[in-house]
Amino acid sequence: xxxxxxxxxxxxxxxxxxxTQMTGINIIPFYSNSILETTVGYSGNIARIVSGCMQIIxxxxxxxxxxxxxxxxxxxxxxxxxxxxxxxQAAVAGLSSDLENPVAGKLALLFYFLAMLFLPIGMFMxxxxxxxxxxxxxxxxxxxxxAAASSWLFxx
Numbered sequence: 631x632x633x634x635x636x637x638x639x640x641x642x643x644x645x646x647x648x649x650t651q652m653t654g655i656n657i658i659p660f661y662s663n664s665i666l667e668t669t670v671g672y673s674g675n676i677a678r679i680v681s682g683c684m685q686i687i688x689x690x691x692x693x694x695x696x697x698x699x700x701x702x703x704x705x706x707x708x709x710x711x712x713x714x715x716x717x718x719q720a721a722v723a724g725l726s727s728d729l730e731n732p733v734a735g736k737l738a739l740l741f742y743f744l745a746m747l748f749l750p751i752g753m754f755m756x757x758x759x760x761x762x763x764x765x766x767x768x769x770x771x772x773x774x775x776x777a778a779a780s781s782w783l784f785x786x
Contacts, residue, residue: 639764643773646708646757647781653715655749656785658742659684669726670735680739684746691750704756704763711752718745757781 658665662684666677698707718741725738758777765773 634766639773640776642764643757643761643777644780646753646760647777648784649712650749650753650757651781651784653745653749653753654719655745655753658745659688662742666739669729670739671729684743687743687746688750691747692754694747695751695754695756698751699756699759704760707752708756708760709752711748714748714752715745718742718748 659681662681663674663677666672666680667674670677672680695707721741722738722745725734725741728734729738758774758781761773761777762770
């Protein structure tokens with residue numbers, strides 16, 4: 631609560647990676663084969679191909695994020711990502727409630743792909759960059775460590 635606002639900065643540094651992990655970004659790729667086989671009904675080979683395509687989309691989103699991070703700004707990208715993940719996850723939840731309908735399953739898969747595209751644009755690397763940028767130089771490594779610890783804790 632001092633003039634340097636360390637508490638405020640610490641809360642931002644811990645909250646941003648926590649929010650990223652709570653979007654389910656690691657659950658979707660790790661368990662996508664099982665999800666696609668059991669809920670959508672794809673065969674093992676097709677599920678692995680679709681899962682690989684999701685990983686490629688994730689990389690494309692990260693590359694897009696690299697081009698926009700300086701042009702648009704970190705805060706706007708993080709807010710865009712948060713809003714897009716809310717829409718994508720709500721759509722997946724709603725569409726997954728009726729997977730006997732093949733169109734609903736395919737639309738849910740589309741929103742999985744959109745989530746994999748949008749998340750790295752605003753939240754893949756920005757929380758770690760932001761942690762180092764808002765910290766004073768003397769304690770920059772502490773803030774970066776707290777961001778990494780928060781990410782791994784909520785990943786677990």
